[in-house]
Amino acid sequence: MIEIERKFLVLSNDFIAKAFSKKRIVQGYLNSNPERTVRIRIKEDKGFLTIKGKGNATGTTRLEWETEIPLSDAEKLLAICESGIIEKIRYEVKVGNHIYEVDIFGGENEGLLMAEIELKDENESFEKPIWIGKEVTNDRRFYNAYLSGKPFKSW
Amino acid sequence: MIEIERKFLVLSNDFIAKAFSKKRIVQGYLNSNPERTVRIRIKEDKGFLTIKGKGNATGTTRLEWETEIPLSDAEKLLAICESGIIEKIRYEVKVGNHIYEVDIFGGENEGLLMAEIELKDENESFEKPIWIGKEVTNDRRFYNAYLSGKPFKSW
Numbered sequence: 001m002i003e004i005e006r007k008f009l010v011l012s013n014d015f016i017a018k019a020f021s022k023k024r025i026v027q028g029y030l031n032s033n034p035e036r037t038v039r040i041r042i043k044e045d046k047g048f049l050t051i052k053g054k055g056n057a058t059g060t061t062r063l064e065w066e067t068e069i070p071l072s073d074a075e076k077l078l079a080i081c082e083s084g085i086i087e088k089i090r091y092e093v094k095v096g097n098h099i100y101e102v103d104i105f106g107g108e109n110e111g112l113l114m115a116e117i118e119l120k121d122e123n124e125s126f127e128k129p130i131w132i133g134k135e136v137t138n139d140r141r142f143y144n145a146y147l148s149g150k151p152f153k154s155w
Numbered sequence: 156m157i158e159i160e161r162k163f164l165v166l167s168n169d170f171i172a173k174a175f176s177k178k179r180i181v182q183g184y185l186n187s188n189p190e191r192t193v194r195i196r197i198k199e200d201k202g203f204l205t206i207k208g209k210g211n212a213t214g215t216t217r218l219e220w221e222t223e224i225p226l227s228d229a230e231k232l233l234a235i236c237e238s239g240i241i242e243k244i245r246y247e248v249k250v251g252n253h254i255y256e257v258d259i260f261g262g263e264n265e266g267l268l269m270a271e272i273e274l275k276d277e278n279e280s281f282e283k284p285i286w287i288g289k290e291v292t293n294d295r296r297f298y299n300a301y302l303s304g305k306p307f308k309s310w
Contacts, residue, residue: 030193030206031186036235038185038193049204049222051185053235063235065228067204073220080191080208080218 004122005062007142009133010113015102019091025103028081032145039145040077043090047074084108084148096127108151114142159277160217162297164288165268170257174246180258183236187300194300195232198245202229239263239303251282263306269297 023044030038037052047070053063069077078085087106092099098117105112114136117126136142141150178199185193192207202225208218224232233240242261247254253272260267269291272281291297296305 030191031188033186036185036237051232051235063231065232067222067224069222076218077206077220080206082191 004119004124006117006119006135006137008115008117008128008135010102010115010131011133012131013113014131015093015100015115015129016091018095019093019102021092023090025088025090026078026085027144028078028085029145029148030077030081032082032084032148034140034143034145037143037145040074040081042071042074042078045071047071049074049077082148084151086144086148093129095129098126100129100132105147105152108153109147110153112147112152159274159279161272161274161290161292163270163272163283163290165257165270165286166288167286168268169286170248170255170270170284171246173250174248174257176247178245180243180245181233181240182299183233183240184300184303185232185236187237187239187303189295189298189300192298192300195229195236197226197229197233200226202226204229204232237303239306241299241303248284250284253281255284255287260302260307263308264302265308267302267307 025041025043027039027041030040035054039050039052041048041050046068048066049069050064050066085107086109088103088109089106091102091104093102098119100115100117102113102115105114115132119126140146141155180196180198182194182196185195190209194205194207196203196205201223203221204224205219205221240262241264243258243264244261246257246259248257253274255270255272257268257270260269270287274281295301296310
């Protein structure tokens with residue numbers, strides 16, 4: 001249940017040509033507090049409920065718990081979420097032995113592109129393609145839960 | 156996913172002799188906001204995650220969504236809940252065609268006894284045994300989510 005993730009800004013659309021999957025994501029929060037985030041996500045035609053705890057001091061390790069839920073339940077639960085529904089297109093791109101998940105945000109977060117990579121431990125090395133920019137793992141403003149309340153366009 | 160519930164204070168322990176089940180409950184909240192309550196519950200050796208929306212004007216109808224989760228997951232999720240874990244013993248008592256769930260609270264809510272009955276519609280009639288006291292369906296102070304933050308002993 002513990003995940004190690006690093007997050008980066010994305011500098012260009014060059015990753016799209018290399019992507020092996022593309023999925024539409026709509027998500028909202030039943031709690032956007034980073035100590036106990038509760039997220040409802042619709043990814044194409046599937047629903048998910050995800051709970052995340054607070055990260056450690058370096059922000060890379062967080063308790064994460066997820067379960068798939070019926071799409072119709074996800075739609076009903078999305079309706080009682082906090083205001084600030086997030087829409088994005090997620091691309092998956094294989095780079096070396098890892099997969100980057102790259103999100104192109106829409107709606108109130110248009111203009112934001114962000115990539116995430118999951119690692120087995122905090123010191124695992126990984127390739128950084130040229131479209132990967134500044135690391136923002138420790139910057140709370142780039143948490144989706146934060147973007148839900150303070151969207152990128154309002155910065 | 157819509158439930159109709161009515162809640163009452165309980166005047167005596169007379170219901171215990173008539174109860175057909177008795178279970179220990181420990182629960183906490185990932186969000187105690189009544190607009191989008193997210194509850195983690197351990198009932199004897201089972202874990203549950205329950206989400207409730209805001210009630211209607213009369214407080215009797217709320218969106219409710221529940222899923223069973225592994226006990227070990229429930230324990231980990233309970234650890235990231237808001238402060239104010241609730242402990243209670245729940246008795247089930249059959250009265251006429253209905254089942255009352257009667258909770259004897261412990262810990263910071265000791266002294267509180269509350270009964271709940273689930274109805275098919277808001278006008279369905281039901282029997283009220285002599286140990287049933289004042290109705291508190293519309294009184295937010297008696298929501299478990301509220302008791303989590305403002306326990307009975309502190310009133």
